[in-house]
Amino acid sequence: MAIPNVRIPSRQLYIDGEWREPVKKNRIPIISPATEETIGDIPAATEEDVDIAVEAARRALGRDDWGSTTGAQRAKYLRAIAAKILERKSELAKLESLDCGKTLFEAAWDMDDVAACFEYYADLAEALDSKRKTPVDLHLDSFKTYVLREPIGVVGLITPWNYPLLMATWKVAPALAAGCAAILKPSELASITCLELGEICREVGLPPGALNILTGLGPEAGAPLVSHPHVDKIAFTGSGATGVKIMTAAAQLVKPVTLELGGKSPIVVFDDIDNLDLVVEWTLFGCFANAGQVCSATSRLILQESIASEFLERLLLWIKNIKISDPLEEDCKLGPVVSSGQYEKVLKFISKAKDEGATILCGGERPQHMKKGYYVQPTIITDINTSMEIWKEEVFGPVLCVKTFKTEEEAIELANDTKYGLASAIMSKDLERCERFTKAFQTGIIWLNCSQPTFMQLPWGGRKRSGFGRDLGEWGLENYLNIKQVTQYTSDEAWAFYKSP
Numbered sequence: 001m002a003i004p005n006v007r008i009p010s011r012q013l014y015i016d017g018e019w020r021e022p023v024k025k026n027r028i029p030i031i032s033p034a035t036e037e038t039i040g041d042i043p044a045a046t047e048e049d050v051d052i053a054v055e056a057a058r059r060a061l062g063r064d065d066w067g068s069t070t071g072a073q074r075a076k077y078l079r080a081i082a083a084k085i086l087e088r089k090s091e092l093a094k095l096e097s098l099d100c101g102k103t104l105f106e107a108a109w110d111m112d113d114v115a116a117c118f119e120y121y122a123d124l125a126e127a128l129d130s131k132r133k134t135p136v137d138l139h140l141d142s143f144k145t146y147v148l149r150e151p152i153g154v155v156g157l158i159t160p161w162n163y164p165l166l167m168a169t170w171k172v173a174p175a176l177a178a179g180c181a182a183i184l185k186p187s188e189l190a191s192i193t194c195l196e197l198g199e200i201c202r203e204v205g206l207p208p209g210a211l212n213i214l215t216g217l218g219p220e221a222g223a224p225l226v227s228h229p230h231v232d233k234i235a236f237t238g239s240g241a242t243g244v245k246i247m248t249a250a251a252q253l254v255k256p257v258t259l260e261l262g263g264k265s266p267i268v269v270f271d272d273i274d275n276l277d278l279v280v281e282w283t284l285f286g287c288f289a290n291a292g293q294v295c296s297a298t299s300r301l302i303l304q305e306s307i308a309s310e311f312l313e314r315l316l317l318w319i320k321n322i323k324i325s326d327p328l329e330e331d332c333k334l335g336p337v338v339s340s341g342q343y344e345k346v347l348k349f350i351s352k353a354k355d356e357g358a359t360i361l362c363g364g365e366r367p368q369h370m371k372k373g374y375y376v377q378p379t380i381i382t383d384i385n386t387s388m389e390i391w392k393e394e395v396f397g398p399v400l401c402v403k404t405f406k407t408e409e410e411a412i413e414l415a416n417d418t419k420y421g422l423a424s425a426i427m428s429k430d431l432e433r434c435e436r437f438t439k440a441f442q443t444g445i446i447w448l449n450c451s452q453p454t455f456m457q458l459p460w461g462g463r464k465r466s467g468f469g470r471d472l473g474e475w476g477l478e479n480y481l482n483i484k485q486v487t488q489y490t491s492d493e494a495w496a497f498y499k500s501p
């Protein structure tokens with residue numbers, strides 16, 4: 001892909017179909033993770049802007065041009081958005097890379113996924129028209145019943161920085177498909193492409209207020225959305241700590257939430273694998289793609305003892321091939337982490353692991369050749385025990401923990417030895433064993449002989465402290481629908497519970 005020359009647009013908040021300066025006129029600088037320079041800024045919304053956006057969303061639901069649309073009509077908007085994303089793909093990919101430090105190659109992948117996700121929910125919006133009203137046959141002469149699926153109303157969508165536009169799309173696309181009016185609050189650490197989505201919605205003529213985009217800080221722009229009485233639902237992806245705050249605030253209004261939180265996912269490798277290199281590559285990809293900033297990263301390698309030394313040797317050879325560079329450079333495979341805060345956090349995890357007695361098998365530092373930027377070497381840590389922080393907590397950086405096992409029982413115990421429950425992977429050619437692990441793993445996502453491939457037709461989400469609810473697939477659409485039952489008495493007979501006077 002040729003790298004286009006792009007300018008970072010200076011945008012305002014996207015409210016009611018137009019660009020609008022935040023009431024308090026505040027802005028937040030954009031710091032390049034690759035160079036540490038300030039490369040632009042984004043508007044910082046506050047409670048006042050949230051109120052204006054919620055009103056715009058309410059009005060959209062009450063207007064025919066959005067509130068009375070069929071799924072087929074909404075599908076047209078979604079397809080138009082998908083087409084614009086593809087039209088601007090290389091520019092958007094570069095903006096994403098500049099903003100969050102992901103490699104240009106991965107950012108371009110994300111843009112394909114974003115467009116495909118809008119297309120997919122366009123199909124589901126069309127299909128919704130025939131499912132909007134479903135008769136339920138009670139086999140009774142005196143009652144006729146049916147179930148209605150209706151948009152849940154105004155939804156607040158709060159999203160993280162690791163896949164900025166993609167994580168937003170996983171929520172925006174189904175919310176619009178369902179006919180909701182949405183307010184998106186992307187992460188203050190990476191909002192550029194989400195603001196461009198506003199421009200795209202304006203260009204395709206999405207009715208005003210159907211999607212509003214408020215950038216800003218979590219406590220200032222996110223929290224008022226959660227506690228707003230006219231926001232009917234919150235869909236959140238982000239850290240566990242913020243998830244707890246959101247659930248607590250939403251509980252005061254008995255507001256439904258879905259929470260997609262963090263993880264510390266295992267990849268279990270058995271000695272029956274035929275092709276060591278193939279499994280080594282999945283192990284690397286599962287932990288170091290997107291510089292390890294993946295909620296489902298398989299960051300705990302649980303390795304059968306009989307192949308441990310051979311496997312680790314191969315891993316160390318492969319790791320040397322990972323090109324660490326500016327994320328815009330060709331063939332870059334590991335860019336910087338998103339921010340100075342994240343950089344410090346990752347290095348602190350590594351030094352605490354050392355202090356607790358673990359061995360840094362490779363990496364553990366800033367790469368010598370990168371003088372600026374928030375770069376961390378791909379790091380492998382061994383000699384770990386299960387009480388160490390590095391085994392228990394999500395690092396969200398390029399850090400792989402390794403523990404060995406002898407028996408299948410031991411492997412299952414280690415895999416499930418976590419408060420999280422997002423994903424698990426097993427590498428083995430014994431498919432019956434894979435099936436036993438599929439049953440035993442306490443996670444919402446299971447990968448057999450791979451790690452990370454994600455298909456939008458399938459439900460995405462976790463259990464335990466990884467949250468609840470599912471994005472993607474038809475489950476993603478259900479998140480934004482209310483179910484209403486309708487029961488009609490069709491008999492001429494009196495009910496005859498009371499005596500007639």
Ligand SMILES: NC(=O)c1ccc[n+]([C@@H]2O[C@H](COP(=O)([O-])OP(=O)(O)OC[C@H]3O[C@@H](n4cnc5c(N)ncnc54)[C@H](O)[C@@H]3O)[C@@H](O)[C@H]2O)c1
Binds near residue numbers: 216246261422
């Ligand atoms: N399960 C998944 O699908 C998934 C996907 C991506 C990321 N994640 C998780 O996200 C985390 C990293 O993302 P992050 O650092 O952006 O998370 P974060 O919790 O810091 O922020 C997420 C979003 O919440 C907002 N926010 C912060 N405080 C808030 C508050 N009090 N009220 C309302 N909103 C608030 C932020 O501004 C941001 O938009 C990791 O833990 C990762 O595992 C999970």
Ligand SMILES: C[N+](C)(C)CCCC=O
Binds near residue numbers: 163294
């Ligand atoms: C699609 N991926 C790459 C697995 C990312 C999922 C989102 C979690 O961070």
Ligand code: NA
Binds near residue numbers: 031032033188189190
């Ligand atoms: Na940024």
